[in-house]
Amino acid sequence: MNDQAIIEFQDFSFQYFSQAEPTLIGINLKIHPGEKILIVGPSGSGKSTLGRCLNGLIPFSYKGVISGSLKINGIETTSLDIFGLSKLIGTVLQDSDGQFVGLTVGEDIAFALENDNVNHAEMHTRVTDVARMVDMQNWLTSSPYELSGGQKQRTSLAGVLIDDVPILLFDEPLANLDPATGKTAIEIIDDIHNNSGKTIIIIEHRLEDVLHRNIDRVIVINEGRIIADMDAHTLVSSKILKDTGIREPLYVTAMKYAGINVTSQMLPGHITSLKMEGSQAALRSWYKTITPDGQHNNNPSILMMKNISFSYDGVRHVLEDINIDIREGEMVSIIGKNGAGKSTLSKLLCGFEKEDQGSIHFMGDDIKSLTIKERAEIIGLVMQNPNQMISKPMIFDEVALGLRLRNVPEDEIAPRVEKVLKICGLAPFKDWPISALSYGQKKRVTIASILVLDPKILILDEPTAGQDFRHYTEIMKFLVEINKRGVTVILITHDMHLMLEYTPRSIVLSGGRKIADTLASVVLTDSRVIEEANLKETSLFKLAQLAGIEDGTSFVQGFIDYEKGMRN
Amino acid sequence: MNSKMKLFSYNFVDSPIHRLSGLTKLICFMLLTSTVMYSYDIRIILVVMLFSLLILKLSRIKFSQIRLMIIYVLIFLITNAVISFFFSPEQGVEIYKTRHVIGNLYGSLKLTWEQLFYQFTKFFKYASVVPLGIIFLLTTDPSEFASSLNGVKVNYKAAYAFALTLRYFPDIQRNYHDISQAQQARGLDLSHKAKPMDRFKYALLIIIPLIFSTLDRIEMISNAMDLRGFAKSTSRTWYTYRKLHPRDYAAIVVSLIIFIVTIGISAFINHSRFYNPFI
Numbered sequence: 001m002n003d004q005a006i007i008e009f010q011d012f013s014f015q016y017f018s019q020a021e022p023t024l025i026g027i028n029l030k031i032h033p034g035e036k037i038l039i040v041g042p043s044g045s046g047k048s049t050l051g052r053c054l055n056g057l058i059p060f061s062y063k064g065v066i067s068g069s070l071k072i073n074g075i076e077t078t079s080l081d082i083f084g085l086s087k088l089i090g091t092v093l094q095d096s097d098g099q100f101v102g103l104t105v106g107e108d109i110a111f112a113l114e115n116d117n118v119n120h121a122e123m124h125t126r127v128t129d130v131a132r133m134v135d136m137q138n139w140l141t142s143s144p145y146e147l148s149g150g151q152k153q154r155t156s157l158a159g160v161l162i163d164d165v166p167i168l169l170f171d172e173p174l175a176n177l178d179p180a181t182g183k184t185a186i187e188i189i190d191d192i193h194n195n196s197g198k199t200i201i202i203i204e205h206r207l208e209d210v211l212h213r214n215i216d217r218v219i220v221i222n223e224g225r226i227i228a229d230m231d232a233h234t235l236v237s238s239k240i241l242k243d244t245g246i247r248e249p250l251y252v253t254a255m256k257y258a259g260i261n262v263t264s265q266m267l268p269g270h271i272t273s274l275k276m277e278g279s280q281a282a283l284r285s286w287y288k289t290i291t292p293d294g295q296h297n298n299n300p301s302i303l304m305m306k307n308i309s310f311s312y313d314g315v316r317h318v319l320e321d322i323n324i325d326i327r328e329g330e331m332v333s334i335i336g337k338n339g340a341g342k343s344t345l346s347k348l349l350c351g352f353e354k355e356d357q358g359s360i361h362f363m364g365d366d367i368k369s370l371t372i373k374e375r376a377e378i379i380g381l382v383m384q385n386p387n388q389m390i391s392k393p394m395i396f397d398e399v400a401l402g403l404r405l406r407n408v409p410e411d412e413i414a415p416r417v418e419k420v421l422k423i424c425g426l427a428p429f430k431d432w433p434i435s436a437l438s439y440g441q442k443k444r445v446t447i448a449s450i451l452v453l454d455p456k457i458l459i460l461d462e463p464t465a466g467q468d469f470r471h472y473t474e475i476m477k478f479l480v481e482i483n484k485r486g487v488t489v490i491l492i493t494h495d496m497h498l499m500l501e502y503t504p505r506s507i508v509l510s511g512g513r514k515i516a517d518t519l520a521s522v523v524l525t526d527s528r529v530i531e532e533a534n535l536k537e538t539s540l541f542k543l544a545q546l547a548g549i550e551d552g553t554s555f556v557q558g559f560i561d562y563e564k565g566m567r568n
Numbered sequence: 569m570n571s572k573m574k575l576f577s578y579n580f581v582d583s584p585i586h587r588l589s590g591l592t593k594l595i596c597f598m599l600l601t602s603t604v605m606y607s608y609d610i611r612i613i614l615v616v617m618l619f620s621l622l623i624l625k626l627s628r629i630k631f632s633q634i635r636l637m638i639i640y641v642l643i644f645l646i647t648n649a650v651i652s653f654f655f656s657p658e659q660g661v662e663i664y665k666t667r668h669v670i671g672n673l674y675g676s677l678k679l680t681w682e683q684l685f686y687q688f689t690k691f692f693k694y695a696s697v698v699p700l701g702i703i704f705l706l707t708t709d710p711s712e713f714a715s716s717l718n719g720v721k722v723n724y725k726a727a728y729a730f731a732l733t734l735r736y737f738p739d740i741q742r743n744y745h746d747i748s749q750a751q752q753a754r755g756l757d758l759s760h761k762a763k764p765m766d767r768f769k770y771a772l773l774i775i776i777p778l779i780f781s782t783l784d785r786i787e788m789i790s791n792a793m794d795l796r797g798f799a800k801s802t803s804r805t806w807y808t809y810r811k812l813h814p815r816d817y818a819a820i821v822v823s824l825i826i827f828i829v830t831i832g833i834s835a836f837i838n839h840s841r842f843y844n845p846f847i
Contacts, residue, residue, distance in 0.1 A: 055795055056794075056795075057791055057794065057795065060794060061790070061791060061794060082794055082795070083797050083800040086795055086796060086797050090795075091795045093788065093791065093792055093795075095788055098785055098788035098789060098792070099788060099789065099791075099792035101732075101789065101792055101793055101796070102711065102807070103709060103710060103711045103735055103808075106807060107711055107807045107808055110807035111793075111796050111798075111807075112796040112797055113805070113807075114804050114805050114806060114807055115796065115797040115798050115799075115800055115801070115804050116797065116801075117801060117803060117804060117805050118805060119805060120805060120806075120807075120809055123805065123807055124807070127807070145738075159796065160796075347749070350749070350753055351753075352749040352752075352753075372749070372752045372753050373752065373753070373755050373757070375753070376753035376754060376755065380753070381750065381753060383746070383750050385781060385784075387777060387780045387781040387784060388743070388746065388747050388750065388777050388781050389747070389750055389751075389777060390776075390777055390780070391751070391772070391773040391774070391776045391777050401754055401755075401773070402754040402755050405754060405755030405756060405757075406755045449754070450754075453754070453755075
């Protein structure tokens with residue numbers, strides 16, 4: 001390995017002007033040319049700030065106090081501006097939709113060249129060449145609305161690759177992608193690394209997904225400091241992940257449940273490298289001890305969709321002949337890739353759109369004649385981004401809004417709002433402005449503002465998107481709590497962990513049709529459904545194979561039941 | 569919803585007008601608009617108006633896309649005509665130097681042929697700009713438009729900002745739609761049943777979340793642009809730049825002829841910007 005580091009932090013600290021405490025403290029880190037580095041850490045640990053220091057957004061767009069030294073290619077970064085840095089380090093931001101600057105794929109890829117005054121003919125040749133590298137050459141004239149999430153990300157990647165920079169920085173590349181697309185993204189990054197020898201830095205909190213391919217070193221950041229800098233095998237077998245609140249790979253969790261002492265000699269960093277010799281028996285006997293959950297929901301039906309079909313333009317069916325029966329008190333997930341019809345289904349349930357055919361029944365009654373407002377009192381919808389719902393500066397007013405709009409008398413509003421705030425753990429913040437809350441707390445406010453109308457069914461669109469393990473667990477525990485109070489919960493999600501851990505039943509849509517409606521453990525081990533819905537086989541299934549357990553699906557179900565037993 | 573999204577924004581259709589370069593369309597738009605703005609000759613104005621309606625038909629814009637816009641413009645023009653009549657009812661007489669009274673309206677207020685003719689001319693003068701503007705906006709790719717503006721020496725940052733606004737318009741429309749539905753579910757009544765004051769308050773309940781979620785996007789897009797070197801030098805090139813074809817020159821020449829003929833008619837035949845049928 002080359003001795004000269006391409007990136008070198010020395011006693012580097014940074015504090016945003018808007019913050020009371022420094023976000024990065026005493027960072028010392030050397031990265032060598034051609035290395036592939038993963039930076040993990042919980043939300044607010046400073047990992048994104050580290051990325052911003054590298055690509056120059058700090059101090060160009062975000063101001064603050066820098067101390068210590070950061071050299072890239074031997075040049076002190078304070079002597080470079082963001083444009084100079086952009087020739088050394090290319091950044092792919094986490095939201096590939098938001099960073100799509102051009103009106104078409106070709107134009108977006110060309111953006112950096114345009115700014116460099118490259119002439120028209122050369123620009124078109126280079127764009128076509130780079131588009132071929134990421135397999136987007138046939139989409140050059142497409143607009144972002146016609147692309148899938150994965151294609152948008154490839155476009156962003158091409159837009160960065162066009163400059164032939166020596167370092168590539170990926171800021172949460174998996175954030176908005178479904179499991180299969182995320183897996184492909186990691187493969188593309190790995191291929192680029194192998195073919196070009198560029199230095200690669202990936203910032204992510206979804207450890208297991210990034211470890212789908214090889215990583216040279218993993219750096220763990222917590223509370224602004226580097227607390228670990230080691231290879232994946234050592235990290236996974238240490239206690240660091242648990243202590244910092246980063247989710248460890250599921251197969252490692254399962255092995256630990258089985259009482260296996262996971263050591264770095266077992267090469268547990270990747271499921272593909274894992275050596276289980278000597279511990280298969282332990283896993284098998286643990287599996288045999290699990291008592292199946294066996295609980296069946298025999299409650300009456302609360303929501304029934306009968307032969308629902310819908311199309312926006314009268315030509316292409318977005319939903320076709322959907323039949324779903326949900327029982328009172330269930331917690332189910334609706335999954336499927338983008339465009340499968342998940343959001344449309346929730347719009348039909350809330351009455352935002354009207355089904356062309358079929359009917360929706362609430363506790364046996366057809367709800368066709370109910371208005372949006374009336375339906376909201378039985379079916380509440382929580383949108384993905386809390387900023388899309390919050391319209392009042394104060395928490396109390398925001399939660400009370402639905403009641404005030406219904407002309408509920410003020411003396412009745414106060415106790416109802418307070419009760420909901422208490423359930424949502426927001427009671428101490430009652431008189432706070434919403435702007436002082438964290439993202440997760442804002443999410444709770446939006447859930448509270450829906451719950452206050454006392455709906456019997458709650459639909460949540462991607463409730464845990466972009467959340468780290470700790471916040472994810474917090475939100476999900478809270479939803480389980482609400483579910484136990486008798487609210488039926490429907491989750492629209494891409495998150496396979498969420499399905500496995502919290503929703504016993506999963507409904508899978510693909511191309512507007514229901515292709516599966518069964519146990520999450522069955523869905524995530526059925527290769528046909530996995531492929532059609534852009535899911536990924538769970539690593540637990542592979543672990544079962546490694547341990548010589550024949551019925552992998554039943555092993556996955558065993559894992560779910562065991563975890564559920566632990567939670568209760 | 570999907571049909572609504574494309575309302576009043578650029579859609580790609582392969583029409584002779586779409587195929588012209590953005591720069592051509594900008595030049596022709598400016599020439600023809602200057603023509604009708606300069607001249608008060610009803611004959612010229614009606615010719616340009618007919619010409620632009622013909623172009624509108626050629627560009628295959630659907631009436632449903634522009635209906636709302638047309639209604640607003642008509643309301644504006646009619647109000648404008650009525651108000652300007654009451655403010656200066658003798659404007660026509662002043663201009664055309666004759667006075668043919670049609671009848672008494674109220675007190676000393678009289679309707680004259682001169683005033684009627686003047687206002688009729690003015691109405692069509694403004695009305696004829698509308699199809700031109702619609703054609704320009706709806707058939708020009710926003711990025712190509714930015715490159716055209718830059719082509720006529722407008723600062724490229726300003727040009728790009730404008731193009732980005734046009735580019736995000738459908739996004740914001742869609743976001744508005746989603747927010748509005750979610751707020752309706754919370755009990756917002758946007759129908760005519762609500763009182764005007766309430767409707768204003770309710771509109772705020774949609775606009776505030778819209779602003780905040782749009783601000784998030786602006787931060788992201790500006791970071792993405794900075795990271796890829798936007799605004800680092802005083803000039804930039806354009807991927808969507810189109811070389812001018814013979815058809816572009818033809819379109820410019822036609823517009824230029826209309827403009828020159830108009831100036832000629834005013835200078836040598838009418839001897840003023842006005843056409844006076846009264847003498």
